[in-house]
Amino acid sequence: EDQVTQSPEALRLQEGESSSLNCSYTVSGLRGLFWYRQDPGKGPEFLFTLYSAGEEKEKERLKATLTKKESFLHITAPKPEDSATYLCAVQGGGADGLTFGKGTHLIIQP
Amino acid sequence: NAGVMQNPRHLVRRRGQEARLRCSPMKGHSHVYWYRQLPEEGLKFMVYLQKENIIDESGMPKERFSAEFPKEGPSILRIQQVVRGDSAAYFCASSLMNTDTQYFGPGTRLTVL
Numbered sequence: 507e508d509q510v511t512q513s514p515e516a517l518r519l520q521e522g523e524s525s526s527l528n529c530s531y532t533v534s535g536l537r538g539l540f541w542y543r544q545d546p547g548k549g550p551e552f553l554f555t556l557y558s559a560g561e562e563k564e565k566e567r568l569k570a571t572l573t574k575k576e577s578f579l580h581i582t583a584p585k586p587e588d589s590a591t592y593l594c595a596v597q598g599g600g601a602d603g604l605t606f607g608k609g610t611h612l613i614i615q616p
Numbered sequence: 617n618a619g620v621m622q623n624p625r626h627l628v629r630r631r632g633q634e635a636r637l638r639c640s641p642m643k644g645h646s647h648v649y650w651y652r653q654l655p656e657e658g659l660k661f662m663v664y665l666q667k668e669n670i671i672d673e674s675g676m677p678k679e680r681f682s683a684e685f686p687k688e689g690p691s692i693l694r695i696q697q698v699v700r701g702d703s704a705a706y707f708c709a710s711s712l713m714n715t716d717t718q719y720f721g722p723g724t725r726l727t728v729l
Contacts, residue, residue, distance in 0.1 A: 510658075537715060549620075549707050549720035550659070593659070602672040603649055603661025604718060
């Protein structure tokens with residue numbers, strides 16, 4: 507059974523204070539690892555897809571990296587508008603649906 | 617460039633009634649997935665459909681829940697005889713291919729009184 511664990515559950519940062527969110531996973535034959543952002547009352551918004559260990563992707567202040575056991579979402583010099591819940595999900599070799607972690611609730615204080 | 621559309625956005629039902637949730641995938645997408653998000657829990661996969669076919673329903677409760685994606689029109693998630701435990705946010709996602717990124721709709725928030 508595919509499993510995803512995200513840490514920390516919640517993180518409060520000052521504006522401009524860089525940090526990283528962790529996603530540990532176990533999966534049978536990784537087809538893809540996905541990062542989404544979810545704002546209160548809304549659906550998950552796609553951020554990145556990573557397919558193999560060593561892969562990195564960047565978008566504005568966010569950078570996602572992947573190893574064989576975990577992924578990191580690095581946030582550099584965050585702004586208050588980066589406040590959201592960040593979700594990590596995997597799709598295993600035998601699965602059609604995604605397996606999600608419970609998310610990291612990120613708050614950026616001005 | 618319309619994204620995934622879901623309606624209604626909010627639905628209130630009394631115990632024992634039926635709930636119908638609709639999902640229109642992104643233009644050009646023929647793969648549809650339904651997920652449920654219970655309070656304080658992560659998103660859970662329910663079912664994967666293509667036009668006129670249920671491909672994988674391994675996450676669907678065995679009773680009262682059904683899904684369809686007809687040749688014409690939106691995908692429908694149907695919950696019969698709702699109970700309070702069905703109260704949750706239900707999200708639909710679509711993709712171009714089964715191996716591609718899934719894009720999510722805004723969700724339907726079901727409240728069972």
